[in-house]
Amino acid sequence: MAARTALSDSRRQVVKTMISFGARSMSSSSSSWWRSVEPAAKDPILGVTEAFLADPTPTKVNVGVGAYRDDNGKPVVLECVREAERRIAGNKNMEYLPMGGSLKMIEETVKLAYGEDSDLIKDKRIAAVQALSGTGACRLFADFQKRFSPDSQIFIPVPTWSNHHNIWRDAHVPQRPYHYYHPQSRGLDFSALMDDIKNAPSGSFFLLHACAHNPTGVDPTEEQWREISYQFKVKGHFAFFDMAYQGFASGDTVRDAKSIRIFLEDGHLIGCAQSYAKNMGLYGQRVGCLSVVCEDEKQAIAVKSQLQQLARPMYSNPPVHGALIVSTILDDPDLKKLWLKEVKGMADRIIGMRTALRENLEKLGSPLSWEHITKQIGMFCFSGMTPEQVDRLTSEFHIYLTRNGRISMAGITTGNVGYLANAIHEVTKST
Amino acid sequence: MRSQTDHTPSVGSVTDRRLSCLLRHLHPSPSSSAMESDRTISALPTSSFGSDSVFAHVVQGPEDAILGVTVAFNKDPSPIKLNLGVGAYRTEEGKPLVLNVVRKAEQLLVNDKSRVKEYLPIVGLADFNKLSAKVIFGADSPAIQENRVTTVQCLSGTGSLRVGGEFLARNYPQRTIYIPQPTWGNHAKLFPLAGLSVKTYRYYDPPTRGLNFQGLLEDLSSAPLGAIVLLHACAHNPTGVDPTIEQWEQIRQLMRSKGLLPFFDSAYQGFASGSLDADAQPVRMFVADGGECLVAQSYAKNMGLYGERVGALSIVCKSADVAIRVESQLKLVIRPMYSNPPIHGASIVATILKDRNMFDEWTVELKAMADRIISMRQQLFEALRARGTPGDWSHIIKQIGMFTFTGLNSEQVAFMTREYHIYMTSDGRISMAGLSSKTVPHLADAIHAAVTGHLIAIKIAMSSNGIGLKLKQYYKLLLLLLLMESTFQDPSTCRVTILRLQ
Numbered sequence A: 001m002a003a004r005t006a007l008s009d010s011r012r013q014v015v016k017t018m019i020s021f022g023a024r025s026m027s028s029s030s031s032s033w034w035r036s037v038e039p040a041a042k043d044p045i046l047g048v049t050e051a052f053l054a055d056p057t058p059t060k061v062n063v064g065v066g067a068y069r070d071d072n073g074k075p076v077v078l079e080c081v082r083e084a085e086r087r088i089a090g091n092k093n094m095e096y097l098p099m100g101g102s103l104k105m106i107e108e109t110v111k112l113a114y115g116e117d118s119d120l121i122k123d124k125r126i127a128a129v130q131a132l133s134g135t136g137a138c139r140l141f142a143d144f145q146k147r148f149s150p151d152s153q154i155f156i157p158v159p160t161w162s163n164h165h166n167i168w169r170d171a172h173v174p175q176r177p178y179h180y181y182h183p184q185s186r187g188l189d190f191s192a193l194m195d196d197i198k199n200a201p202s203g204s205f206f207l208l209h210a211c212a213h214n215p216t217g218v219d220p221t222e223e224q225w226r227e228i229s230y231q232f233k234v235k236g237h238f239a240f241f242d243m244a245y246q247g248f249a250s251g252d253t254v255r256d257a258k259s260i261r262i263f264l265e266d267g268h269l270i271g272c273a274q275s276y277a278k279n280m281g282l283y284g285q286r287v288g289c290l291s292v293v294c295e296d297e298k299q300a301i302a303v304k305s306q307l308q309q310l311a312r313p314m315y316s317n318p319p320v321h322g323a324l325i326v327s328t329i330l331d332d333p334d335l336k337k338l339w340l341k342e343v344k345g346m347a348d349r350i351i352g353m354r355t356a357l358r359e360n361l362e363k364l365g366s367p368l369s370w371e372h373i374t375k376q377i378g379m380f381c382f383s384g385m386t387p388e389q390v391d392r393l394t395s396e397f398h399i400y401l402t403r404n405g406r407i408s409m410a411g412i413t414t415g416n417v418g419y420l421a422n423a424i425h426e427v428t429k430s431t
Numbered sequence B: 001m002r003s004q005t006d007h008t009p010s011v012g013s014v015t016d017r018r019l020s021c022l023l024r025h026l027h028p029s030p031s032s033s034a035m036e037s038d039r040t041i042s043a044l045p046t047s048s049f050g051s052d053s054v055f056a057h058v059v060q061g062p063e064d065a066i067l068g069v070t071v072a073f074n075k076d077p078s079p080i081k082l083n084l085g086v087g088a089y090r091t092e093e094g095k096p097l098v099l100n101v102v103r104k105a106e107q108l109l110v111n112d113k114s115r116v117k118e119y120l121p122i123v124g125l126a127d128f129n130k131l132s133a134k135v136i137f138g139a140d141s142p143a144i145q146e147n148r149v150t151t152v153q154c155l156s157g158t159g160s161l162r163v164g165g166e167f168l169a170r171n172y173p174q175r176t177i178y179i180p181q182p183t184w185g186n187h188a189k190l191f192p193l194a195g196l197s198v199k200t201y202r203y204y205d206p207p208t209r210g211l212n213f214q215g216l217l218e219d220l221s222s223a224p225l226g227a228i229v230l231l232h233a234c235a236h237n238p239t240g241v242d243p244t245i246e247q248w249e250q251i252r253q254l255m256r257s258k259g260l261l262p263f264f265d266s267a268y269q270g271f272a273s274g275s276l277d278a279d280a281q282p283v284r285m286f287v288a289d290g291g292e293c294l295v296a297q298s299y300a301k302n303m304g305l306y307g308e309r310v311g312a313l314s315i316v317c318k319s320a321d322v323a324i325r326v327e328s329q330l331k332l333v334i335r336p337m338y339s340n341p342p343i344h345g346a347s348i349v350a351t352i353l354k355d356r357n358m359f360d361e362w363t364v365e366l367k368a369m370a371d372r373i374i375s376m377r378q379q380l381f382e383a384l385r386a387r388g389t390p391g392d393w394s395h396i397i398k399q400i401g402m403f404t405f406t407g408l409n410s411e412q413v414a415f416m417t418r419e420y421h422i423y424m425t426s427d428g429r430i431s432m433a434g435l436s437s438k439t440v441p442h443l444a445d446a447i448h449a450a451v452t453g454h455l456i457a458i459k460i461a462m463s464s465n466g467i468g469l470k471l472k473q474y475y476k477l478l479l480l481l482l483l484m485e486s487t488f489q490d491p492s493t494c495r496v497t498i499l500r501l502q
Helices: A002-026 A046-054 A079-088 A103-114 A133-148 A162-170 A190-199 A222-235 A258-265 A297-315 A320-331 A333-363 A371-375 A387-397 A417-428 B014-026 B034-038 B067-075 B100-111 B126-137 B156-171 B185-194 B213-221 B245-257 B281-288 B320-338 B343-354 B356-387 B410-420 B440-452 B471-487
Strands: A126-131 A154-158 A175-179 A205-209 A238-243 A271-275 A288-293 A380-382 A406-408 B149-154 B176-181 B197-202 B228-232 B261-266 B293-298 B311-316 B403-405 B429-431 B455-463 B495-501
Touching: A079 A320, A079 A333, A103 A126, A103 A258, A103 A271, A103 A288, A103 A320, A126 A133, A126 A297, A133 A162, A133 A238, A133 A271, A133 A288, A133 A297, A133 B320, A154 A162, A162 A175, A162 B320, A175 A190, A190 A222, A222 A258, A238 A258, A288 A297, A297 B156, A297 B185, A320 A333, A320 B343, A333 A371, A333 A417, A371 A380, A387 A417, B100 B343, B100 B356, B126 B149, B126 B281, B126 B293, B126 B311, B126 B343, B149 B156, B149 B320, B156 B185, B156 B261, B156 B293, B156 B311, B156 B320, B176 B185, B176 B213, B185 B197, B197 B213, B213 B245, B245 B281, B261 B281, B281 B293, B311 B320, B343 B356, B356 B440, B410 B440
Parallel strands: A154 A175, A154 A205, A205 A238, A238 A271, B176 B197, B176 B228, B228 B261, B261 B293, B455 B495
Antiparallel strands: A126 A288, A271 A288, A380 A406, B149 B311, B293 B311, B403 B429
């Protein structure tokens, strides 16, 4: 009896809602379908740039989003990219790429990650598709993981790029954390990391940052990577590498891919997301690649076909322009050399700024240790500042960064490093 | 397997840890089971193990029905082949076309040293969004002037539909979308993945090769209150059958009275009739009544920007405040999908739409494409009439846009592919854009042959020793062929195919 009443209650509620729908649609003064839509929270990272742009203060500094700036604080288009664009413009048609993207670009991109002479490439064991930069590559993999390992979860480092959480959530893959950052040392919590790897159920999926961990800048050493790889073998875990900074971290694309190469040597069948956003400065072009290592060519063909099945209902086929820039550059030995030189230039400037920031802080007599600034690598530095200190940096000094204390080194210049050091010193000196 | 040595992580250096790990495997404890020591773990941590892929069970996915046609076409070595599969415009010479105005815009962008390639905002290029809304809703649209429209840049039509679908699945209580029967194949794939359940409404009427208007009205009438309805704004894909303006008005009234939410797929604005405004009429009618709707726009065909993936999703809301909130929710869908949209194509579009002269140039080139297609329709219709192909082929000129639903069945389509190397989707859809004055006769021949069934398949049984065909049967066969040849006025339409069976 009670159940029936409850049912008819809810039914009545549904009918009421439906009637109000109908009423809404008929009169122009009636309310919207979207009345109940809440304003969404701002994206923590991209929201910073929005706030920065809205600030009228001339001395403002943006060390929020990870887009490279030159020493004048200006965005950079690489020379090799400008040249590639000159060659492309007027010479290509804009036909649809295949669902899996530009074959030429994929070929070159896979070589970068796996090595020019990789046997995996020779044996055609890599299923690879062009993806919408790193985000798109991660999302495609997450969707693929959901579809073909539906009971699996993803282990994600703490902390990580905030969008990783959004990606696997929207793919409906449950997430589990694993220890990574060690706040006290501002370094790697290696023993806790290894424990988490050992304690995870066998055959778990792990997200690893191949180099230049975002947001901490803390990477395992080569020795540590070997141990991680070994333990992964023992547990039969799946390694998914997000490599967004190859070349950008140390200045050397081969060195930055070391972690992946170690895993490949150990025979792991990995997955890898690659992005040209930072290392080729192609941010807005959305160029990247998702690759999955398979047992043999036949399996690679099957996996690639399934990845395409996921891309088709999302965007049909990927954008051609960025892919053409990449393949034009990587296919031409001179342009490729120029690119490698320019990447090293960017990496070197960042390493220079790390040194400068640390020296400035030490010169100011900061009581804290800032060693981690030069130990960490890549675009970001996990300063160790609290959200409250960050808020002070923004409100008092008009310095914009994410509240987790992550500083984008690329936003630092010889012109603003002194101001930044001073501000950081001010808000942290009483710590 | 319990380790013999109690291993505490904090003890010893990295090397010690690794060595003790190795030792455990080199000298397993007596309590370890046989199964454990069978595990393929070599003593050398860097040697290659033969591991199983976690994706070993993944089977080959089916070829996409539409894009697979081009794949098959490309494989065909025949010198005389025709690709009428995917809806990409071709010139009279059968070449892809980049519009002059697009080339101009590209050059401007390349030469502009101040341009950078930074990330666009999640919602895309602001200029592009504003101008796209004007293109579809009209420059003087009150909805735009009242700030009731939120427009976000997406990856062409597909991306706009997917993002719109995901937004609805999360923010709209009625999670059913009605799609026309038939419709573009990808619709049925992308909406379920977005989180909506899909139902169909009657649309195409095979006997008349036109609109099943009664069926459409009945099905929409019986849809639950608030259901979402996918409408092709113009140039229905794959049929080319559009409602008349009067029929659109009836559809609008019905939908508004039933509280159904319109979701327009506008992939061919300007491409259908040659006029941007005329092709946008149905959408504008719905906006004019003050109600809400969603619109997915694509610049793939009408600006020839196919591979650049340029499109926009617009949501017309009741108020500016709602539009702002809706936009913030759209960002939550986009960010975990691809963060922000590609900049190049949108920059081209914005460059063109912003400049009065370039905009006018575009409309002229667009009309030329539409006119060529209309002319192809006329030519094909006349060619079939000249051949006396049985049936009413007037639908070829009555239908509109890039596609014609020929009415051919899958066997006839397969025949045309096999015998005439004509590639099209198995539902009988042909892309008129792939035709030229030179190739119309070939297509007409093929359709004629397929329809009149002038195909004689003769099966000859072969024994394992060789040809087991008896002499008597052979002569019977020869007689039959001669008889048929003399019967047909045009022997070239008579094809004899001998199939061998083991």
